[in-house]
Amino acid sequence: NAGVTQTPKFRILKIGQSMTLQCTQDMNHNYMYWYRQDPGMGLKLIYYSVGAGITDKGEVPNGYNVSRSTTEDFPLRLELAAPSQTSVYFCGSRGQETQYFGPGTRLLVL
Amino acid sequence: KQEVTQIPAALSVPEGENLVLNCSFTDSAIYNLQWFRQDPGKGLTSLLLIQSSQREQTSGRLNASLDKSSGRSTLYIAASQPGDSATYLCAVISSGSARQLTFGSGTQLTVLP
Secondary structure (H helix, E strand, O other): OEEEEEEEEEEEEOOOOEEEEEEEEEEOOOOOEEEOOOOOOOOOEEEEEOOOEEEEEEEOOOOOOEOOOOEEOOOEOOOOOOOOHHEEEEEEEEEOOOOOOOOOOEEEEE | OEEEEOOOOEEEEEEEOEEEEEEEEEEOEEEEEEEEEOOOOOOOEEEEEOOOOOEEEOOEEEEEEEEOOOOOOEEOOOOOOOOOOOEEEEEEOOOHHHHHHHOOOEEEEEEOO
């Protein structure tokens, strides 16, 4: 039981490039989330999903897209990367009550 | 819009002290409240979850309380140890269908040996 896994762990992008952050959970959770954490701050919600095929925007969705074709996977797509997207990205999932998080992806946009 | 505030932003204590971390939130219509620990460069580890109908939860040396009416939660750490050094995040879980979390900025705790 791996919990929530994220890849890659670290990535450097040039301005204007695109990439997909991968997230997988093996707990059969319906709820999945993407958050970003800027230095010295708490986490802010980017997108969330309440089940396969259903996604919705969070607090800071601009510049990102998501899809949820299976229960296990919830990838986050960055189109036209900007320096403001430099952050640490956490994927999470929720079962009955407790929220679980992956180890994070550190993204640097130069 | 829910806002979560954690005070203090940083705290340094000698080993063995008991300490309290504070969390306040603006909208009392919450589903749950969860405390997390985050080590530098690492992900989040869930410490305690308090359901909105509960007043407190305990796990080992940790005790978390919740007062919904006043919009406050505290995390009490007994007999602190250097291994407790980390950032502690409070997150309020909304009552909506998404059950999304709204986080505070965290309290950075340093326990000195």
